[in-house]
Amino acid sequence: MQKQQTVLITGASSGLGEGMAREFASKGYHLCLCARRIERLEALKSEIEQAYPKANVYIAALDVNQHDDVFDVFERFKSEAGAIDKIVVNAGMGKGASLGTGYFAANRATAETNFVAALAQCEAAMGIFRAQERGHLITIASMSALRGMPRAMTVYAATKAGLASMSEGIRADLLKTYGNNSPIKVTTLFPGYIRSEINEKVKNTPFMIGTEEGCRKMVKAIEKAPVKAYVPGWPWCVIGFLMKRLPLSWVLKLT
Known part of the structure; x- marks a missing residue:
């Protein structure tokens, strides 16, 4: 029988992080969950443990912009759980x-949270995985990372593009170290429009799917451990292909 795996998720008190936690629990994972709002995590822990008694759920308060705390919390989780198989860099704004x-x-707050704090999370995660000589790092980018975006999306899209590039750089580094058989995997997800707290005020958006469905598809993609994945695959694989190639004025009409 395969050993029950442990997944660490940042930003797990709401939105996609919370939804992925429920989905991973339904698949038999142990959970390490962190976010700023500890009371939300306590409620989620109670809910999951009641629904899935075999799941171990560890929680910790964490503001990812407190970079030293990121390392401390990740190491504490590793000590409590024994090992961490997957780390999902999800916290963002x-x-x-x-x-x-x-x-x-x-x-600036968006840039610091979505990129600098993500750097701290990736650094802490890779320290754990290198010590274990195994693991799976998952970074949550965005379809907006594929091109420059206007207005409120400008910096957000830039940070997600930076995160995607950093993730590829980590993969490149692992290729140098291990070749094609690296025991450490890196996956970047590019979610399309999935309902969450970050976009709850956005109305009449085409191709928007609900949080539960979106998180189910994200976890399904993660378990396949691809280099990258658009989520949901349809229609975002096609839209992604077009976004990379069309003039910017046309891209804005797609999104």
Whole structure:
């Protein structure tokens, strides 16, 4: 019988992180969940343990912008769980506005949370995986990472593009170390429109799917351990192909 695996998810108190936690639990995983809102995590832990008694659920309060705390919490989880098989770099935010309109603080907060804090999470994760000589790092990018986006999406899209590039750089580094048979896998997900707290006020968006369905598809993709995946595959594989090639003015009409 295959050993029950453990997955660590950041930003697990709401949205896609919370949804993925439920989906992983339904598949028999142990969980290490962290987020700023510990009371939300406590409620989620109670819910999952009641529904899935065989699941071990470890929780910790974590603001990913407190970088030293990222390393401390990840190491504490490893100590409590014994080993960590998958780490999902999910925590993020979507504040912002057009550059030059007086919202630098909001744009900076998004840049720091979505890229610098993601760097801390990837660094901590890879430290654990290198020590274990195995593991699976999953980074949550966005379809917006494929091209530059306007207004509130400008910095958000740039951070997700940076995260996707950093993830590929980690894979390149692993190829140098292990060749094609690396025991450490890196997957980047590019979600399309999946309903969550970050976009709950967005209305009448084409191709939007619900949180539960979206998280189910994300976990399914993660378990296949691809280099990258558009989620859901349809229609975002086609849209992604077009986004990379069409003039920017056309891309804006697609999104």
